[in-house]
Amino acid sequence: MTTPQYPANPTINLKVGLAEMLKGGVIMDVVNADQAKIAEDAGAVAVMALERVPSDIRKDGGVARMSDPKMIEEIVAAVEIPVMAKVRIGHFVEAQILEAIGVDYIDESEVLTPADHAYHINKHAFKVPFVCGATNLGEALRRIGEGAAMMRTKGEAGTGDIVEGVRHLRTITDQIRRLTVLSDEQLMTEAKELGAPFELVLKVAKEGKLPVPNFAAGGIATPADAALMMQLGAETVFVGSGIFKSDNPALFAKAIVKAAAMYNDPKALLEASRGLGAAMRGLQVSSLTPSEQLAPRGW
């Protein structure tokens, strides 16, 4: 029998614990209570409540902020599954407001316009857990160091183009694999190169995985996209614009839930993919100018 090693701050268990419960599922962006119910009925494990899905934020331009609490509260009242909501990078007051509403998870998200050009939120200061995006291992470990209890790839939100999500997930996976084969004396320099906390680098080198669940987001538009990210090692997928910007949201939602559950079974994926109608139209990431890209936001 092993001797238990309890962390100094027990709330991290509860925060990571909820992320564990969401594994093998689909978290769907919704903009009102009706969409939230469609998502729950389709089998979503959680919903992300926001005023505009990322593709509309892209189209509309302007400053994207936390959503109106009234709309988030309506969604909280409409469903039993956990409700997440987004705050701007560094905007800890928006986070205080979402915590006061009683949302189940906060996404400190590059999809909204950043509020701080240098610092992210100190997520240890909150009881509500946070998810953050990352494009590489150093960024993921910095966010975990700040208290994030769940990581997701950034991908390129609102495009329906999976290419950046794949790049970020492969990068993180490759960097983790590299840590596991380095010798002990190499790890401090590696921590310096990654810009990551040394203690977390040691932990990842030993365990061969992130210390918190590793989910995928950004550009997932079809059941095949969801299964691709899961076969590449993501433990759950976020689908933003991909569901409610498709021809038939209820059908797409159900099909992506099926694909996430049976991501390793080509026959089930075939069933899930057949006859869905058009996916969201999408936008090639390679056609975006650097200032139109969301993934570089965050530090």
Place this chain on the structure above:
Amino acid sequence: MTKRRIGILSLQGAVEPHVAHLEALGCEVVRLKTSKEILDPSIDAMIIPGGESSTMLRLISVFDLETALLQFFATKPVWGVCAGSILMARSVAPLPSGRTQKSFSLMDYDVHRNAYGSQLESFEVSLPNVERAVFIRAPQFENIGPAIEVMASHEVRAVWLVQGNRMATSFHPELSMKVPSECHRYFVEELVKN
């Protein structure tokens, strides 16, 4: 003695955290997703893990697993954790959103989903016979029938129930740092027969 084979219903949720506990008890872990896997005669018992009960119900229906599950439950031991315990209840209390949710009526209790509230109400606590019990958006058991043995309670609430070869916990022993947890040990040693 052959290794006991414990199946975990692996449609969605916290499957992997059970593995260390079960292996520490000398069991082999089998992940179950299809009717064929569920009906494999070499599986000795099943855990329905924590996760989202509405998602699991949806997937049970989509993949047409109900017949196989009921056939399994008719003879073999089963343990529902949190969401799993919601699926095992006699009935699920009407949801605040006004909707209803089905359950498989495997034990004599009703259940109230998310009874403590949102994630802000999640908590960890020590109980007399459970070193550390982790409650995450937990359900509460109600109208507990006389055939049920209450194994542990928190304040006035029963949180660990046993009835015949069936067991339910509203908390998450798989997230305990005591490996194997008290609940895994009881399930394997007392309810899973050789």
